[in-house]
Amino acid sequence: MSGQxxxxxxxxxxxxxxxxxxxxxxxxxxxxxxxYLVVLILTLGRAAAGEAALAEWLQALSGTGWMVAxxxxxxxxxxxxxxxxxxxxxAMPIFIGEKKLDAPVAAVLMGYGPWLTVTAGxxxxxxx
Amino acid sequence: MxxxxxxxxxxxxxxxxxxxxxxxxxxxxxxxxxxxxxPAFILTTGFLLPSSDAMAAAGGAGKVAAAVGWWPVRVAxxxxxxxxxxxxxxxxxxxxxxxxxxxxxxxxKVLCYGGxxxxxxxxxxxxxxx
Amino acid sequence: xxxxxxxxxxxxxxxxxxxxxxxFQSYEVPYDEDWVVLDAINWIKDYVDxxxxxxxxxxMGVCGSCGMMVNGEPKLTCAAFLKSYYPFPVxxxxxxxxxxxxxxxxxxxxxxxxxxxxxxxxxxxxxxxxSQGEYRQSPAELAQYKQYSMCINCMLCYSACPVxxxxxxxxxxxxxxxxxxxxxxxxxxxxxxxxxxxxSNEAMWGCTFVGECSVVxxxxxxxxxxxxxxxxxxxxxxxxxxxxxxxxxxKGAGASRGAGA
Numbered sequence: 001m002s003g004q005x006x007x008x009x010x011x012x013x014x015x016x017x018x019x020x021x022x023x024x025x026x027x028x029x030x031x032x033x034x035x036y037l038v039v040l041i042l043t044l045g046r047a048a049a050g051e052a053a054l055a056e057w058l059q060a061l062s063g064t065g066w067m068v069a070x071x072x073x074x075x076x077x078x079x080x081x082x083x084x085x086x087x088x089x090x091a092m093p094i095f096i097g098e099k100k101l102d103a104p105v106a107a108v109l110m111g112y113g114p115w116l117t118v119t120a121g122x123x124x125x126x127x128x
Numbered sequence: 129m130x131x132x133x134x135x136x137x138x139x140x141x142x143x144x145x146x147x148x149x150x151x152x153x154x155x156x157x158x159x160x161x162x163x164x165x166x167p168a169f170i171l172t173t174g175f176l177l178p179s180s181d182a183m184a185a186a187g188g189a190g191k192v193a194a195a196v197g198w199w200p201v202r203v204a205x206x207x208x209x210x211x212x213x214x215x216x217x218x219x220x221x222x223x224x225x226x227x228x229x230x231x232x233x234x235x236x237k238v239l240c241y242g243g244x245x246x247x248x249x250x251x252x253x254x255x256x257x258x
Numbered sequence: 259x260x261x262x263x264x265x266x267x268x269x270x271x272x273x274x275x276x277x278x279x280x281x282f283q284s285y286e287v288p289y290d291e292d293w294v295v296l297d298a299i300n301w302i303k304d305y306v307d308x309x310x311x312x313x314x315x316x317x318m319g320v321c322g323s324c325g326m327m328v329n330g331e332p333k334l335t336c337a338a339f340l341k342s343y344y345p346f347p348v349x350x351x352x353x354x355x356x357x358x359x360x361x362x363x364x365x366x367x368x369x370x371x372x373x374x375x376x377x378x379x380x381x382x383x384x385x386x387x388x389s390q391g392e393y394r395q396s397p398a399e400l401a402q403y404k405q406y407s408m409c410i411n412c413m414l415c416y417s418a419c420p421v422x423x424x425x426x427x428x429x430x431x432x433x434x435x436x437x438x439x440x441x442x443x444x445x446x447x448x449x450x451x452x453x454x455x456x457x458s459n460e461a462m463w464g465c466t467f468v469g470e471c472s473v474v475x476x477x478x479x480x481x482x483x484x485x486x487x488x489x490x491x492x493x494x495x496x497x498x499x500x501x502x503x504x505x506x507x508x509k510g511a512g513a514s515r516g517a518g519a
Contacts, residue, residue: 070174
């Protein structure tokens, strides 16, 4: 229809609202998680190559550069988890009769609780 | 009226079933896996194992390799990492589309999911040898 | 009324018969702390410039027709108090992500089409005569969809959604939430029909859960949550086709699904 005015979109739309910036940060975490997963596969590869290879690789990982990189990845992965657990009650509401379970309770039940259990389990498995 | 043309199939025909449902399912399952496991994995392989004290406590690299070598652990690691890879691929693809690469959607799909699939093959090959 | 305090309103002006580009026009409006932005626009139209064009009706947050961008934020202007902005100017624009018809009025035909596509009404073949009694629903069944039925079609969520702005085929927050509302209604049998539309490539899956639709919703509908639930439902539907091909277990629309899965 002629006569209508169509406003164009900014290429930098993601800076227009604080919520958009939070969204971009959340999405960005997946890049760091993916990068870490590649490093994890490398680590598993070293484990497959033998004890000496793994020891040498872990020695390299104890360097400052790798520590910083893992630190950044950890922050990003934790933020990924936190934002995921925030989304879970919205995406999977639990009803008890006619009452929806409060979001914080649902987040603990379906997110933070299992998260702590899993984290403790993995760390125990690795260092036991 | 043009009402039927939007969103659904043109001219009242049923819409083409979308593979997006499949990718979203992988994304969703992978999101759970990544949220639950990846921080713990980073803590372990990024900090605990490389620090010599923990390594000593763990009985050296040999014990770590043996721990990963137990087949249920290998299967679990494969599932967790593979799904997490597809989770990341899906998110990166959609974010790039939102950032203006919508017209390159087909290429992005191949690159992102292809990358995740390649990662899975690599992971599988590595885990088979552990 | 109050004393001689005033507040500046900058209104987006666009008259297609004379303007090729929009412009902003400033008006000094008497400031009253009980006034909302809509009161100020109505005052301008009544006393200063009758050519200002805007939509409104109930002025109490029910009709959903006075949605506009107020200082860049999608708002019901009947619920945006001047005192939240005073003494600074208030800039009012038509809702973004919609074509502008005239001044503050947008073309909502696209939205209406999307709404129609999700079939936002109860679908079932066996419509009983009223003499046979009501279709009963328990409070628990009502709770499943009640939140999503509160939508007033004000379209603020469409202005808050970046995907709406970038993907024309995306059905958008309100339409998807309303589709989900009927999919969750225990009296409804039309889920598979609605899923035909919702499962198509860009209709629903373009949503990246930015979540701002739920932030701006004046009725706390939480369309973002509804869409994620609809996606989960869609994924189930998708995998069901491998197990039960050709719309088994569905009604009516199953036959039109065509071959292949």
